[in-house]
Amino acid sequence: MRKGPQRFTRNKDRVRELQRETLEKYLHEYRGRWRYFGLPSSALGDAIAWRDLFSEFVAVERGVEGKEWELQHDLELRAFRSGISARVTQLRGDIDRIIARGKDSFGNKVVFPFDVVSLDYSGGLFYLDKKGKKLRLQAIANVVELQGKVGKSFVLMVSCNLDAVNQAEVRGALGNMKTELIRYGAKAEEVLAAYLKDARDEVRLKLYVPYFVNQEAAKNHYHCETQNVIVYNGNRGVRMMAFRFFLAFDQATEALRSPRERLSQIINKPFLEIIDGQDQLTTSGMPKLEALPS
Amino acid sequence: MAQTAFAYGSVLEALSRGLYPDKRHILREFVQNAYDSIYDLRKAHPKLGIAPIEIKIQSPSITIADLGLGMTYTQVEQYRFLGFSEKERTKHAGFRGIGKYSGSAVAEKLIVDSSPYGTAKRFRVVIHADLMMQEVKAGNNPPLERLLEEYTEVSEESEEAEAHYTFVELHKIAKDADVLMDVSDISDYLARAAPVPFDPHFQYTEQIEKKLRENVPEYLAVPLSLNGSEIRKKFFSNCLEPEFDSVLFDDKKPEVLAFSWSCQNSEKGQFDPKDLAGLVFRAKNIAVGDGQLSRRMLWKTTPERALHFFGEIHVLDPDVTPSSDRTDFEDDKGRTRLATRCARIASNLSRKAGAESQIRRFDEVVEKGSDVVKARETDLKAGKLPAELREQVVFEMQKIQENVNKRLKGVPKKERTLRQAKRLMTKTRRLLYTLQTDDKAGFVDLAGTLRFDAKMRTLYNTILDVLREEFRHDTARLERIIRRIHDAVKARFDT
Numbered sequence: 121m122r123k124g125p126q127r128f129t130r131n132k133d134r135v136r137e138l139q140r141e142t143l144e145k146y147l148h149e150y151r152g153r154w155r156y157f158g159l160p161s162s163a164l165g166d167a168i169a170w171r172d173l174f175s176e177f178v179a180v181e182r183g184v185e186g187k188e189w190e191l192q193h194d195l196e197l198r199a200f201r202s203g204i205s206a207r208v209t210q211l212r213g214d215i216d217r218i219i220a221r222g223k224d225s226f227g228n229k230v231v232f233p234f235d236v237v238s239l240d241y242s243g244g245l246f247y248l249d250k251k252g253k254k255l256r257l258q259a260i261a262n263v264v265e266l267q268g269k270v271g272k273s274f275v276l277m278v279s280c281n282l283d284a285v286n287q288a289e290v291r292g293a294l295g296n297m298k299t300e301l302i303r304y305g306a307k308a309e310e311v312l313a314a315y316l317k318d319a320r321d322e323v324r325l326k327l328y329v330p331y332f333v334n335q336e337a338a339k340n341h342y343h344c345e346t347q348n349v350i351v352y353n354g355n356r357g358v359r360m361m362a363f364r365f366f367l368a369f370d371q372a373t374e375a376l377r378s379p380r381e382r383l384s385q386i387i388n389k390p391f392l393e394i395i396d397g398q399d400q401l402t403t404s405g406m407p408k409l410e411a412l413p414s
Numbered sequence: 415m416a417q418t419a420f421a422y423g424s425v426l427e428a429l430s431r432g433l434y435p436d437k438r439h440i441l442r443e444f445v446q447n448a449y450d451s452i453y454d455l456r457k458a459h460p461k462l463g464i465a466p467i468e469i470k471i472q473s474p475s476i477t478i479a480d481l482g483l484g485m486t487y488t489q490v491e492q493y494r495f496l497g498f499s500e501k502e503r504t505k506h507a508g509f510r511g512i513g514k515y516s517g518s519a520v521a522e523k524l525i526v527d528s529s530p531y532g533t534a535k536r537f538r539v540v541i542h543a544d545l546m547m548q549e550v551k552a553g554n555n556p557p558l559e560r561l562l563e564e565y566t567e568v569s570e571e572s573e574e575a576e577a578h579y580t581f582v583e584l585h586k587i588a589k590d591a592d593v594l595m596d597v598s599d600i601s602d603y604l605a606r607a608a609p610v611p612f613d614p615h616f617q618y619t620e621q622i623e624k625k626l627r628e629n630v631p632e633y634l635a636v637p638l639s640l641n642g643s644e645i646r647k648k649f650f651s652n653c654l655e656p657e658f659d660s661v662l663f664d665d666k667k668p669e670v671l672a673f674s675w676s677c678q679n680s681e682k683g684q685f686d687p688k689d690l691a692g693l694v695f696r697a698k699n700i701a702v703g704d705g706q707l708s709r710r711m712l713w714k715t716t717p718e719r720a721l722h723f724f725g726e727i728h729v730l731d732p733d734v735t736p737s738s739d740r741t742d743f744e745d746d747k748g749r750t751r752l753a754t755r756c757a758r759i760a761s762n763l764s765r766k767a768g769a770e771s772q773i774r775r776f777d778e779v780v781e782k783g784s785d786v787v788k789a790r791e792t793d794l795k796a797g798k799l800p801a802e803l804r805e806q807v808v809f810e811m812q813k814i815q816e817n818v819n820k821r822l823k824g825v826p827k828k829e830r831t832l833r834q835a836k837r838l839m840t841k842t843r844r845l846l847y848t849l850q851t852d853d854k855a856g857f858v859d860l861a862g863t864l865r866f867d868a869k870m871r872t873l874y875n876t877i878l879d880v881l882r883e884e885f886r887h888d889t890a891r892l893e894r895i896i897r898r899i900h901d902a903v904k905a906r907f908d909t
Contacts, residue, residue, distance in 0.1 A: 189585050193525050196470070197581050200479045205468055206642025212474070226474045 128165050130397030131352040135362050136169050138392065138399065139238075139277055142347055143173060146275055146366040147235055157230065158238030158277070159215055162194040166238055168202050177208045178230065180215040188212065215239065216255035219262045233272035237263050244283030245329070254286070261336045268340030268369065276365040278329065281358050285321045290328045297331055301383055301409070311387060311407050322351055322361055322391075323406055329363050330386045342367040346386055348401065352394035384409045423550040423561045426496065430519035430543075437591045438603045439739050440520055443513030444478040444582055445469070445608050445638070446700055451482025451580055452636050453698075455531065458483060466637035466644075469604070471597050475521075476584045484578040485528035487570065490537035493526060494566040496558065513738070518543030520591035521584035531578035541566045544586075597641055604638060604645045606690070607740075609699035611635040613646040618656050622675050625658050629673045630728045634699060649724055650685050653677035656725070659762065661755050663731070672752065674759050676725030678766065682774055684721035691721040693759070695743075697729045702736045702743060711753045712760035719767040720760070727756060773828065776821040780835045783814040787841045794848075794856030800896045801857040802878055806889055808849050811842040860900055864907060 128136075147154060153175040160166040160179045167177040179199075183191040192212055199208040211218055213225035223229045245256050260278060267274055294312055301308035315323055330346040337344035350362040388408045390401040434440050448467045455462060465481035485493065496515055517524045524541040542565040549556055549565075587594055594600065604610065612619040612635075626633045638645045654677060661672040676693055685691035692705015693712075708727060709720035733748035743749040790807055793799040799807070818835050827835075848855050861871050878896075885892035 189523060189525070192475075193583050193585065196475070196477050196583060197527055200468060200477070200581055201577070201579070205470055205477075205479070206639065209472065228473055 127355070128163065129354060131360075131394045132165070132354060133169075134394045134397045134399055135279070135350055135352060135360075136165060138350060139166075139362070139364060140170060140173075142277070142364045142366070143170070143236060143275055146273075146345075147173075150235075154235035155233075156236045156238065157232075157234040158236070159240045160238070161240070161242075162191040162198060164195060164198045164202060164204075164208070166240070167199070167204055167208060171202070171204055171207075174236075175207060177204070178211060178234070179208055180211045180213070180218055180224070182214050183212070214255075216259040219259045219266070220255075232266045233270045234267070234274060235272075236275045236277070237267070238277040238279075239263075240277070240279040241281075243281060244285060245278070245280045245325075246284050246286040246289070256280075257332065260333065264333070264336040264340050264342065264367065267367070268342060271341070271369045271371060273342075273369045274367055276333065276367055277363065278333075278365075279360060279362040280325075281354070281360050282321045282325070285325065290321075290324045291316060293328050293331055294324060297327065297383055297387075304383075306384065307410055311409050314407050315387075318406070320404075322359065323404055325349075325361055326351075326391060327386055329361075330365070331383070333363070333365050333367075334382060334386075337365075337367050341371055342369055344368075344382075346389065348389050348392040350392045350394060350399070351404075384411075423546065423555050423558055425558055426515065426518070426546065426561065427550050430515050430517075434516055434519070434739050436739070436741075437520055437593050438600065438607075439741075440513075440516040440591075441469075441476065441478070441594060441600065441604075442607050442700070442740065443516050444584075445604065446513065447582075448478055448480035448482060448580065449609050449634070449636055449698070449700065451480050451484065453482075453632075453634055455481075455483040455578065456634065458531070464634075464636055466639050467608075469600075469638065469640045471595055471600060471641060473595060474586045476587060476594060477582065478584075479579065479581040481579050484530035484533075484580055485537065486530045486533070487535070487537050487568075489530075490526070490528055490539050490568055493539045494541065494562055494568065496562060515541075517541075517582075517584050518546065520588050520594060522586035522588075523583075525583040525585055526580065527582075528580040529573045529577040532575075534573055534575040534577075536571050536573035536577070538569045538571070539566060540569075601640050601643070601645060604640060605648050606694070606704065607701040608638055608645065609634065609636050609696075610638045610645050610647055613648045615651075616647075616649050617651060618653075618677065622656055625656075625675060626673070626728065629658070629660060629670065630699075630730065633728075648690075649677070650679070650690065652680050652685075653724070654680050657766075659759050661758060663751075663755070671731045671755055672727050672729050672759075674725060674727040674756070676723045676759075676763060678763075678770065679722050683771075684718065685724060688721055691724050693720070693723060693725045693727050693763075695727050695729055697734070697736050699728070700736075700740065702729070702740050707742060708756075708760075712757050713764065714757065714760070716764050716768070719764045722767040722770075723763055727759065772821070773831075776827055776835075777831050779814075779817045779821055780831050780838055783818060783838050783842070784834065786810055786814065787838060787845065790845065791841070794845075797856045797858060799857050800900050801859040801861075802896050803893060804849060804857060806893065808846065811846045811849075815839060815842050858900060860903060864903070 151173060154173055155176045155178070156166065156170070156174045157178045158166065158180065160177065162181055164177075164179065167174070167179060179195060181192050181195045183189065192210060195208075195210055196205070199205040209228075211224035211228055211230065218224050218230060239256070239260065241256060246254060247256060249255050260276070263276065294316055298308050298312040301312075315327060318324070326349045330349070334344045334346070345366040345368070347364040350364075352360055352362070354360040390403050392399045393402050393404075445467060452464055452467070456464065468477075468479045470477045493514060514524070518541060522544040524543060526539045527536055529536045546561050546565045549561065612623055623635070656675045656677045659674045659676075660670045661674070663669050663671045674693060679685050689704065693708040694705055695702040695708055705721065705724070709717050713720045729752060731748055731752060733746075734752050735744040735746070735748060736742075737744055743752065790799070790810070818839060822835065861874055866874060881892060881895060885895070
């Protein structure tokens, strides 16, 4: 049976509402004329939900191997049915490769910058390509760099599931966070130990992904503001995470280092957990970091 | 004995590839289908508005979508059939059931989704043109029946109850059909060929569209957008008011066979660029050929005058059938009658262009003559005209009188030009009188000023005679030489 366009759960709809709040909070100017780049799926969920905010959607669809045309066709059909066909530009292929090469499988170029980049992966963040490269993390880094080259502030949204989490890398990053926090005088050992011991990957990713994005932002003259990380159950009960960042460009910010407050904020910011379309803040049972000595 | 079939795969290749040497006509085929679907919707539900046909060109695909009546399951099933169509020749723009397969000549796949009005279903037909052609090219040349059955598929899904549309994707356009991906060229092509509304900036849009609605039964212009930009019929703005003409079948059958409108160039001669000039036949408001077709069919004499006009001839005769590629009409009695009856349009316009051309030529003669007289008068008044040019000036004045007199007869003229012509004739008469009666009359006599003796005068006149002989076909150059001689002598002798 053919893979049909993605259907969205109530939880995903709520995620989209929360993402919209992020957009409206951070992007004030030229509302209605923003440019979107990302993975709205062939059902064009983002584009339809946010049609009033954007003048252009650059939507990437890879399709199912061997039958790529099917979902790509569905995306165009959906765009037409939703009355946004003229505003949707489809790029065909794998988004990570498209970002790396600057063009899709048919030579259509990606023209940076965008107001919103939404990397709404249905799988995990740590997938490797045949050469062992972490394409998705590299894609995030590339996006930040490409946006930074033209000095554009933007909202970055990343969604993923908990597949194939690279434990060594995550634990290494948490170790770096601990070292940094201790250097600033924080009592971080116990808190980070709790995160490392916890059975759930999502608690570690709640720290890892914002830490990673902060690092990339700092390299490219951005101040990064992280919003509460969302966790929810998606289609077929798959555990999903959604991250929202606002990257404010500041040319004066030369190789910005993560401010110590940032790390403690990342750790202490509770999850937003969505159950049956309702969200609530939760620490997920994780300890908080004490306020740093002034 | 091996199983036989009555048609084989290579037929498909020949039909799809051979039918449209200009690949842009393939796109027009799909626009035509969209138009028919909208026409059907309007007939069935007149109160519903007309939504634009949307075309999107983005590598590697082209999509053509309409919010027309849509296709039922049976119709979608029949979409797979070659040369089958239930559309009516007299009502629809396309009716042969071949055009849809033209897409297989330029695309890897044809994917068509359709949701019929009043049915909460969406049907999809996929034609795997690449696989079909591969098999034909591999030399297998399978029976057509098997090819169409094997490489086409139909499926269905649920859809919103109120939906009604058809959405076609020509997936992966072939390299040799690159012309279809040229958005600018396709935009121009559709503006000429598609049944789109007039450009609102064209000064006679309202007037012409009103007349078309009144005189062309079921006249339908459908908005069309290409990559989000609206496509409109564009025309030259440097034109005179439109003229309209209803051509009847014959005196005994007072029904309209064709309705035309045309605008003449308000400037001299043909319109430029020429490919936008001429009268274009339209059947169901879709172009048949270009301005050259009506020129060939209708202009028996002075064909160059066809391009002094632009406009349309809407063919209403149900017996006139456009050819498959719509570059002409099928060569039958209908076409012959169309050509015979509409020849009147050409002869009227030709006469009009002829008259206009004569008026313009008269204007030019008067204007040019006035300039010459003015220049000569100024020179004479300033005493600057070499005496050697006296004969030439006399000749010029006589020639002006002759030209004006010749064009004064028979042809209608503008009142203003007539007054100007009369003034010109008076001036030339006055100037001629002066030249004939006054020896000096403002001329510069070089021989007299330098007091040439008889020998010198003879020598100078001999040189001048040689020059006159040499430049008798180029009087302007002769005049320049004489003026230069005067200037040089004056400078040398400080006269």
